[in-house]
Amino acid sequence: MFHPLQVREIERLTDDAVAVTFTVPPELRTAFRHTPGQHIALRRTVDGQEIRRTYSICTPATGEPVLRVGIRLVEDGAFSTYALKELAVGDTVDVMAPAGRFTLEPRPGQFAGIVGGSGITPVLSIVTTLLARQPDARFCLIRSDRTAASTMFLEEVADLKDHYPERFQLIHALSREEQQAGLPSGRLDEQRLLTLLPALLQVASVDGWFLCGPFGLVQGAERALRALKVPRGRIHEEIFHIDNGAAAPVPAATAPAHSTVTATLDGRSGNWPVHDGESLLEAVLRNRPDAPYACKGGVCGTCRAFLVSGEIRMDRNFALESDEVDAGYVLACQSHPVTEKVELDFDR
Numbered sequence: 001m002f003h004p005l006q007v008r009e010i011e012r013l014t015d016d017a018v019a020v021t022f023t024v025p026p027e028l029r030t031a032f033r034h035t036p037g038q039h040i041a042l043r044r045t046v047d048g049q050e051i052r053r054t055y056s057i058c059t060p061a062t063g064e065p066v067l068r069v070g071i072r073l074v075e076d077g078a079f080s081t082y083a084l085k086e087l088a089v090g091d092t093v094d095v096m097a098p099a100g101r102f103t104l105e106p107r108p109g110q111f112a113g114i115v116g117g118s119g120i121t122p123v124l125s126i127v128t129t130l131l132a133r134q135p136d137a138r139f140c141l142i143r144s145d146r147t148a149a150s151t152m153f154l155e156e157v158a159d160l161k162d163h164y165p166e167r168f169q170l171i172h173a174l175s176r177e178e179q180q181a182g183l184p185s186g187r188l189d190e191q192r193l194l195t196l197l198p199a200l201l202q203v204a205s206v207d208g209w210f211l212c213g214p215f216g217l218v219q220g221a222e223r224a225l226r227a228l229k230v231p232r233g234r235i236h237e238e239i240f241h242i243d244n245g246a247a248a249p250v251p252a253a254t255a256p257a258h259s260t261v262t263a264t265l266d267g268r269s270g271n272w273p274v275h276d277g278e279s280l281l282e283a284v285l286r287n288r289p290d291a292p293y294a295c296k297g298g299v300c301g302t303c304r305a306f307l308v309s310g311e312i313r314m315d316r317n318f319a320l321e322s323d324e325v326d327a328g329y330v331l332a333c334q335s336h337p338v339t340e341k342v343e344l345d346f347d348r
């Protein structure tokens with residue numbers, strides 16, 4: 001469900017990125033309390049067309065929470081262009097309550113993040129919350145940006161280093177700048193990480209890895225970690241950009257000639273036909289426009305639902321962890337029926 005929130009502040013982070021802070025009225029404070037690492041979906045309607053995008057919350061989940069997101073301009077990005085060029089303090093934007101499972105509840109241990117570009121946004125919330133709330137936790141952040149000038153939250157991250165010199169380790173690779181003393185240059189690809197990670201920390205003793213950024217970086221980092229024998233359950237991923245063709249859709253299984261979807265949403269259920277080729281989300285949206293979604297691309301996880309009965313196939317999944325899939329969760333925007341009857345529960 002979307003809530004109209006007023007823009008309280010817009011800060012320029014780099015030439016192509018801003019941080020936007022919203023005012024959360026007292027009656028919505030509980031709904032907008034976030035777990036570090038979560039994102040919010042923003043909605044805007046242009047010429048009758050609805051645009052939705054998800055952006056990660058960059059502020060810590062400590063004290064009175066502040067709802068602040070980082071937005072980087074994306075080429076031809078309808079929402080980011082609006083946010084950077086038109087959005088002004090005092091404007092109202094429709095905002096969905098925080099969601100997402102790329103999260104870390106503070107606990108003792110050693111954690112690490114490998115992030116690229118705007119992938120720093122959720123990890124900044126994770127690190128700042130963890131170090132402030134858990135004195136027995138350490139974090140090693142490996143970040144990659146094109147140049148220092150294009151780096152989002154450069155000062156906030158530098159402040160963490162000053163504040164927690166014993167517990168926060170920072171490696172900043174700049175792909176388009178000359179190598180600086182002791183810092184890696186060039187892209188953080190799989191080969192580079194295979195050498196870098198064991199030199200930086202005891203890979204086996206890291207309790208959780210948080211990978212966030214473009215598809216190529218996250219996939220390369222995951223392959224490097226798996227090659228270094230890191231168990232799958234310790235790796236958490238959030239992908240921000242997918243190049244078209246980055247992952248081929250799963251080949252279609254034989255679809256039934258007629259299929260129906262039963263869906264429960266906010267305690268109300270309905271049963272509707274699924275038209276040829278459409279996703280379960282589209283079938284539900286035709287009848288329940290309040291069904292949750294943002295990217296419709298298998299990336300944000302907003303359309304996550306529990307598969308109560310029946311079988312589906314997903315075109316692609318960049319949002320659900322393998323244990324969520326094993327537990328029966330699906331992305332409705334990527335799901336197509338394989339059996340004649342399929343039942344989804346969006347409330348679980």
Ligand code: FES
Pocket residue numbers: 292293294295296297298299300301302303304319331332333334
């Ligand atoms: S709407 Fe984003 S994953 Fe389905």
